[in-house]
Amino acid sequence: MSVLVKTDWNHEWELALGGPRQPDTPEFWNDKAVRCRRQGHTLLDGYDPYIADFIDYAALRPGESVLDIGCGPGLMSVLLAGRGHRVIALDFSHRMLAMLFKKAHQAGGLDVTPVLADWRDDWQVKGVEKVDVALASRSVAAVELESAIRKLNAWARRRVCISTAAGGSPVFDRVLAKELGRHICQHSNFAYCMNILFAMDVRPELRFIDSPKHESWPSRRHAEAAIRRSAGLLNNKEEARLQSYLRRHLVQLCDEQGRLVWQRDYTRVVEWAFIAWDKDS
Numbered sequence: 001m002s003v004l005v006k007t008d009w010n011h012e013w014e015l016a017l018g019g020p021r022q023p024d025t026p027e028f029w030n031d032k033a034v035r036c037r038r039q040g041h042t043l044l045d046g047y048d049p050y051i052a053d054f055i056d057y058a059a060l061r062p063g064e065s066v067l068d069i070g071c072g073p074g075l076m077s078v079l080l081a082g083r084g085h086r087v088i089a090l091d092f093s094h095r096m097l098a099m100l101f102k103k104a105h106q107a108g109g110l111d112v113t114p115v116l117a118d119w120r121d122d123w124q125v126k127g128v129e130k131v132d133v134a135l136a137s138r139s140v141a142a143v144e145l146e147s148a149i150r151k152l153n154a155w156a157r158r159r160v161c162i163s164t165a166a167g168g169s170p171v172f173d174r175v176l177a178k179e180l181g182r183h184i185c186q187h188s189n190f191a192y193c194m195n196i197l198f199a200m201d202v203r204p205e206l207r208f209i210d211s212p213k214h215e216s217w218p219s220r221r222h223a224e225a226a227i228r229r230s231a232g233l234l235n236n237k238e239e240a241r242l243q244s245y246l247r248r249h250l251v252q253l254c255d256e257q258g259r260l261v262w263q264r265d266y267t268r269v270v271e272w273a274f275i276a277w278d279k280d281s
């Protein structure tokens with residue numbers, strides 16, 4: 001039997017992470033929703049190139065019903081409902097669902113059904129309907145990979161589309177990883193998703209969506225602390241390399257509001273892997 005089929009890729013991913021990932025809590029995401037709203041960026045207004053690419057690659061057919069799992073403030077759900085899709089928007093954060101609901105209401109009573117549920121709940125008991133296309137944008141890594149993939153597959157009649165941070169986490173920085181001398185591949189959780197799918201005998205499509213992230217910090221100390229946190233545990237060699245990286249890549253400049261801030265001397269790119277499969281593939 002091929003190593004692709006007999007390997008437990010979910011377990012291998014947990015080993016790569018250094019142990020099973022602590023699941024997020026609704027409280028964490030409720031707080032995040034409040035912070036987003038306070039900062040005035042509901043993520044719902046304006047054009048978001050990541051969302052545009054995801055919807056483009058999802059290749060929905062007119063009138064298809066959609067289940068959007070881990071829908072957050074409803075970026076995807078509201079856009080799709082606006083295009084005539086019947087959408088079930090599922091999330092375990094009631095504050096995220098409230099943001100979605102408000103936007104759907106403002107847009108004129110779109111056909112979006114919010115469902116307060118956890119990935120790990122029994123969706124049959126929760127009355128979650130099966131749909132033509134199941135989507136999980138930036139939410140699949142929140143839970144155990146293989147069970148999430150199998151659940152999506154069971155809830156979709158025609159197609160499943162997911163996205164996951166290609167670098168294993170949205171804070172991953174390819175430039176930093178290279179300078180620390182780390183093997184980029186060790187962070188590639190999309191590769192574990194692909195292998196889980198191969199072992200399930202499906203034929204997944206893989207594309208990448210690059211999303212530039214403009215980050216700045218009020219002081220050098222804040223910048224160093226944030227970058228250090230994103231790097232995780234460091235051995236002695238990596239510690240020396242991080243020091244050298246910080247010396248070379250942190251710069252102080254004036255932002256658009258005329259404030260002095262610290263930034264990297266390059267734009268970090270969040271690399272998302274978009275994976276989709278048709279049920280009859």
Ligand SMILES: C[S@@+](CC[C@H](N)C(=O)[O-])C[C@H]1O[C@@H](n2cnc3c(N)ncnc32)[C@H](O)[C@@H]1O
Pocket residue numbers: 023024029069070071072073074075076090091092093096117118119120136137138139142143
């Ligand atoms: C990074 S946001 C993605 C939001 C949206 N899908 C997007 O791409 O813009 C992750 C979302 O997943 C939700 N989430 C995380 N863990 C979950 C779980 N176990 N069950 C249900 N939703 C969860 C969070 O509340 C949050 O809204």
